[in-house]
Amino acid sequence: MLVIEGLTKRYATGDLALDDVSLTVPKGQVMALIGPSGAGKSTLIRCVNRLVEPTAGTIRLGETVLTALGDRALRRARRRMGMIFQEYALVERLSVMENVLSGRLGYVGFWRSWFRRFPLADIEEAFRLLARVGLDHMVDKRADALSGGQRQRVGIVRALMQDPELLLVDEPTASLDPKTSRQIMRLIIELAKERGLAAIINIHDVALAQQFAERIVGLHAGRIVFDGPASDLTPEVLTTIYGEEDWSATIRKAEDDDEDEPPAVEAARIAAAD
Amino acid sequence: MDAAAAARAWRPPPLIEAAWLRWAVYGGALLYAVLALGTLEVNWTRAAEGLERGGRFLGAFFPPDFVTHWLEIEEGLLESLTMTVTSTVFGVILSVPVALGASRNLAPMPIYLFCRGLIAVSRTFQEIIIAILFVAMFGFGPLAGMLTLAFSTIGFMGKLLAEDIEDIEKSQAEAVRATGASWFQLLAWGIQPQVLPRFIGLSAYRFDINFRESAVLGLVGAGGIGDTLNSSLDRYEFGTSAAILLIIIAIVMVCEYTSGFIRRAVQ
Structure with missing residues (x-):
């Protein structure tokens, strides 16, 4: 569904962030993008919705050639790609509901959005999704009054409000504690599966990537150096992605984590999610 | 060099690293201030008189x-x-x-x-x-x-x-x-x-x-x-x-x- 061909990005400073990257993500696939800092993960997903302009290459979403779009058409295309951010990127002084409704900005005109007169169906969907992530009691709280995990759930709902076909997820757990990280990852995967969304998830936590993603792509210095199922991630592969290190513990940890979670936590998670 | 000797020798780095430039800047600033003060002409008798005039001026504001x-x-x-x-x-x-x-x-x-x-x-x-x-x-x-x-x-x-x-x-x-x-x-x-x-x-x-x-x-x-x-x-x-x-x-x-x-x- 998403087809990237020969994507290259050279910043004005001369840094080559992406070097001839080609990648296809089929409909409904959750893909984790791993790699060291500066490997180009962030640049890659920002090239897809063109928050960063690619230097060369083409990106297609379905039939649309994203790299060839003018301003107006690009804004329409962005509605089809929901983005979730590392530091949540909620508008802090706006309420939870306003942040969630901002996911509909691409669908409503300026004055409607200025007076917060969103279609009733949008508001209803917002309530439904907020209930789904367990935040329907915080609708009118200001975003900066929420905890990290709650904020990221608002970020997820905002992205889903766009009714996207593709999720672009940039380090969703980088500022969260390990337990919340797992809950957030699980939530993203569940929602993506429910709605049949493809997702590209940038993540630096290898164990989390292995635990949650069906496909893993490794990026090193702007080039793809690994592309395969999570089970193929061996110490040798991690060395080509990140460089020399003792990887044995990293890989084992992923399997332990799932079993280690006590039943009480599991129950609490389900309660929160319902 | 051992840590104790290094600790004794350590000084916080000065704002201007080169010593000659540092002294030139400080000395130059001081010299300029002295010379500038020397060029000011203050008529002290006029000032003493003015103090009284100023007082009268302010006094006129009351009530x-x-x-x-x-x-x-x-x-x-x-x-x-x-x-x-x-x-x-x-x-x-x-x-x-x-x-x-x-x-x-x-x-x-x-x-x-x-x-x-x-x-x-x-x-x-x-x-x-x-x-x-x-x-x-x-x-x-x-x-x-x-x-x-x-x-x-x-x-x-x-x-x-x-x-x-x-x-x-x-x-x-x-x-x-x-x-x-x-x-x-x-x-x-x-x-x-x-x-x-x-x-x-x-x-x-x-x-x-x-x-x-x-x-x-x-x-x-x-x-x-x-x-x-x-x-x-x-x-x-x-x-x-x-x-x-x-x-x-x-x-x-x-x-x-x-x-x-x-x-x-x-x-």
Whole structure:
């Protein structure tokens, strides 16, 4: 569904962030993008919705050639790609509901959005999704009054409000504690599966990537150096992605984590999610 | 080298690394200060005499006379307040597009340079100079004062607001852009919520400044309480002048307290 061909990005400073990257993500696939800092993960997903302009290459979403779009058409295309951010990127002084409704900005005109007169169906969907992530009691709280995990759930709902076909997820757990990280990852995967969304998830936590993603792509210095199922991630592969290190513990940890979670936590998670 | 010896030898690094340059800068500054002081001519006998004259001048201000020219004072005050309110409103409204244009993260280069240029002009010329120009253009009276204050409000608000816009959290604006929002929606959803408290605070602060300036502008004929003050001084009615000064001080204090309160409330 998403087809990237020969994507290259050279910043004005001369840094080559992406070097001839080609990648296809089929409909409904959750893909984790791993790699060291500066490997180009962030640049890659920002090239897809063109928050960063690619230097060369083409990106297609379905039939649309994203790299060839003018301003107006690009804004329409962005509605089809929901983005979730590392530091949540909620508008802090706006309420939870306003942040969630901002996911509909691409669908409503300026004055409607200025007076917060969103279609009733949008508001209803917002309530439904907020209930789904367990935040329907915080609708009118200001975003900066929420905890990290709650904020990221608002970020997820905002992205889903766009009714996207593709999720672009940039380090969703980088500022969260390990337990919340797992809950957030699980939530993203569940929602993506429910709605049949493809997702590209940038993540630096290898164990989390292995635990949650069906496909893993490794990026090193702007080039793809690994592309395969999570089970193929061996110490040798991690060395080509990140460089020399003792990887044995990293890989084992992923399997332990799932079993280690006590039943009480599991129950609490389900309660929160319902 | 062992740690103990290294610890004894360690000094915090000086501000200017090269020793010769350091001493040259300090020595040069000191030498200049001494020479400059030497060129000042102070006539101490004249100063001693002046102290007494100044005392007499100040003495003439007592007692303050609120009554004799109260109607003129009242008229001047109302004119000043009107000038303050209108100039603040117009200036603040006009400063918004200028600030947007002067933000490097929003405006393309030509617009940025134009708006920054406008702000630079507005801030370079002191209110008095602009007021003289406007008095020449529009004649004596509060219109010239109002235009002067509105013009300098644009420079003041434009610069400080643009700086705040350039300092926003980029990620919040990026998130709004990523939803497919238009440019105006980006302003209303990604930027306005981030800069609104500062915008309100600056507007309140500027109101306070505009009142103080309106009292000064009268001295060049731009209307307001300053005009009343000026004519009372010209007529040697120092009691009236004292009354006017006391009223200005009181209003400035009220304005300052109120704008401080507003700024704290919105932070």
